[in-house]
Amino acid sequence: MSVLDVTNLGIRFGGLQALDDVNLSVREWEIVGLIGPNGAGKTTFFNCVMGVYKPSTGSASYRGTELIGLPTHHRVTMGIGRTFQNIGLVKVLPVIENMLIAQHAKANYGVLSSFFGTPNVLEEERTLHRNALEILDFMGLGPYRNAVVASLPYGLQKLTEIAAVLASDPEFLMLDEPTSGMSPEEAHAFGELLVRLRRELNLTVLMIEHHVPLVVAVCDYVYCLNFGKLLAEGGPDDIRRHPEVVAAYLGEEHASA
């Protein structure tokens, strides 16, 4: 069964056709890569699926539920978690506070009772706190729980964002360049982490990624976007050798050479 099914997705910004007739599907328990040169429309694609932009054509359904037209904040309770290229954390707050922010949808107490610190609020807050610490320990971030996010090195900030998204109990992760700013070794370690997270937490993953060795290593299937159009799709090894993909990344002469 498909987790995410996107058909004929298109969006136009003024004169620019940012996405044109994109079809993509992610199945249960897959790690799917979305690659493409800068400006190909990868993040725009994420934003359309997440409801940040309203696409002009096409549909996107998550386990059979249509996503287009649904406000962004509804997705987290459906099990969709998203990370950002430039880290979607509140960087002036400590790690632990961000873990609590990420669990917003899990706090069931009423808005009004939040202002009075009623016993049920305090009880739920303790539970959220416990969950947060558990996930931080799971990710090996326990020692940094009280550190302000901005004070952490970039790689750890990235990892903290993953931890925060995991705290919201996702079944489907959309990662936007999770290894940007990491060294090749760090990216490799991240790949190991991702494979393990999938196994431990039963995750399905769609990730935008530039780091080709990582894509080849962990992805089950790869889509390549160029100028808003789907250029190629297939297994990671096929994509790596695909002449049009090589041309898009390196220029025509390399492809023909």
Next chain:
Amino acid sequence: MTERAGRRPSSRKAVSADPGAPATGDVDPVDVVAELAGDVAIEPGEGISSESEGFDQISAEDTEPGPSAAGWIARRGLIAIMVLGVIAAPLFYRGDAGQTKLTWMAIGLIYIIFGLSINVLVGYAGQISLGHQAFVGVGAFTSAYIVSVSHASFWVAFVLAGVSGAISAALLGFIALRLRGLFLALITLAYGTVAQFTLFNISSLTGGGAGARAPRPAGFTSNRQFAYLCMAVTAALLYVDWRMVRSKVGRAIFAIRENELSAASFGINITGYKLLAFTVSGVFAGLGGSLFAHQQQLVQASSFDFTFALTLVLMVVVGGLGSRVGVLIGSTFFALFPLVFNAISLYTALIGAIALLLTLTRFHGGIAEQIAPILRWFGGGTLRKHPRRVVRTGGESVSP
């Protein structure tokens, strides 16, 4: 869509990008916590490494031993003495001089309420309000009208003042959903000014230029009693503010301030919580306005001019945006300075301007940043200056 060969989960492959590295994709799921910690997060030189120089400080801070039992007694004792001092102070203000001091105290406490109100909007939610005097004014006139014209009880008026403040702020909130930055600042500026010259001059509601009478409620007619009323309300609102910050509401508002996109993807309803921030700010302003009206016993439209709005913003910015203690100090200072020193408004404006310039150019965290070591000490830390910029101490966040 075509069938994808060889891509079912069973064919999941081990990570093999680097031939020299161990492939771990297919090992047994043993102790993931330990392995992740070892492989990815912490062990230097491997995985997502910890080579940055900031690390020792972070972990060192984490393992810092807390204060001894005596240390805690000293901290708690000092806080208790300060709180008891404020509570007991009105009992010692006697005679004519005492009456003046009781008035000052009430005004200081009311300004703290104003400060909390604007802090919710500007400090927590990151919006701007240069027309905050309008919400205060709406609360003040509502309260005065209900007590002196409808002859209803003060308590009814007090609650309705909060409601009317909330409605007027929520109206502005709807505009703020579409505008930001300079444009929002201009709209709020216009909102406040227009309210002062039109809304607050409707004779049948506000008494026009002569003003509306706002008698004090029975049981709180003396300055001392009224100071205690203000103290009780301020304490209650401080509690509400504290609980809000420590709940999903406060966190949602912070998250929206920093990054709306990621806040929404964490399930936070941006529209709802932005409006909520305006509403909460409006409730605080309205309640403060009600106390303000009955403290003065006469409300006039001219009290709610732009200078008043500027003072409100100034005291919060100089006190330290987002910091409860900073707002408390800033508000008290700007409320009492002109009264205590009987200074003409020029000096107040001058001091305010210098403090604002210093805050904007040198010390973004305002007074709260300057006293951060002290606040940390009260929270169980040491007095030493923090190695890096303090962004949050003991539940108080200060935007850099």
